[in-house]
Amino acid sequence: MRKIITSLSSALLILFASLSLNGVAKSAEFFTIGTGGPTGVYFQTGNAICKMLHKSAISADHGRKKGTAKAYRCTAPSTGGSNYNIGQIAAGEFQFGVAQSDWQYHAVNGSSKWEGKQYSDLRAVFSVHNEPFQIWARKKAKIKNFSDLEGKVVNIGNPGSGQRGTMEELMKAMGVDNSFFKSTTELTSSEQVKALCDGKIDAFGYSVGFPNGAMEQAATCAAKASPINLTGPEVQGLIDGADYYAQAVIPKGTYTKQKKDATTFGVKATVVTSADVSEELVYLVTKAVFENFDDFKKQHPAFSFLEKKNMIKDGLSAPLHPGAIKYYKEAGLM
Ligand code: GLU
Helix, strand or coil: CHHHHHHHHHHHHHHHHHHHHCCCCCCEEEEEEECCCCCCHHHHHHHHHHHHHHHHHHHHHHHCCCCCCCEEEEECCCCCCHHHHHHHHHCCCCCEEEEEHHHHHHHHHCCHHHCCCCCCCEEEEEEEEEEEEEEEECHHHCCCCHHHHCCCEEECCCCCCHHHHHHHHHHHHHCCCHHHCCEEECCCHHHHHHHHHCCCCCEEEEECCCCCHHHHHHHHCCCCCEECCCCCHHHHHHHHHCCCCEEEEECCCCCCCCCCCEEEEEEEEEEEEECCCCHHHHHHHHHHHHHCHHHHHCCCHHHCCCCHHHHCCCCCCCCECHHHHHHHHHCCCC
């Protein structure tokens, strides 16, 4: 019996060894792009990138002879958002992530939430859509501006999300802390709309591209919510004080019954990676997006304004990864 088991296991060993020698068992290299909540735009961004990569892998086989090609296989799971993604890249768990331009800046410079935890190996790949920082309030709460949030129940976002960090920066600029509100919640982006619609919270802060299906739900549910204006000297101070912030407008009519423009400040969504990720992989990911650009732009309405020349510079404060530079030079973009 033992003899049978021994010879069976050596047969299996030989089988596995020959599979890997033929390049079958080691042919696929899996990598991960960190995104955001399942109802946000980051989730769509990560999955659109994977789709473009898989598409170009099928059409070009990476230009290699069959059997020797290293196929890259990409997954883009939903995550806690910007700062969570950067942390996972630093830990070597994710190879790419989508992150707000402000958090890209702070991580690579060791400022704000990243003080004492500077991650200088963070690398930029390209930027994507604009993300206005939005405070959505239910109609009955009668919130028109930031000061009306006093004594209200406000979702400040889950730890790890970009909006949580940016909300805290805004609160700092406004000179308030959590005690300014009646109470705060730490719901994720996919939980907060239901909470607002159910009247459990009065408002939430969210940095997200538009148009966005979850915000349309907030606009049309029983809460009849809308984004408030975030303007005034404190907000202007934020914009003037940092390159990663800019004035942002959600034009009227973006959402059902949104009769006025919502004026606020915003950031860019960016795709980041690590200096440890191979030049080949970053090159292939960049190329897949830029060479399938029309298709990529169709993957979400927030991408309709994208222009290649802006994507390689706007909102990028970490050094560009050499794999991205290689493609930009080859494509004549740099
Ligand atoms: N800006 C958000 C964050 O950094 C995510 C927005 C989205 O999921 O589209 O966490």
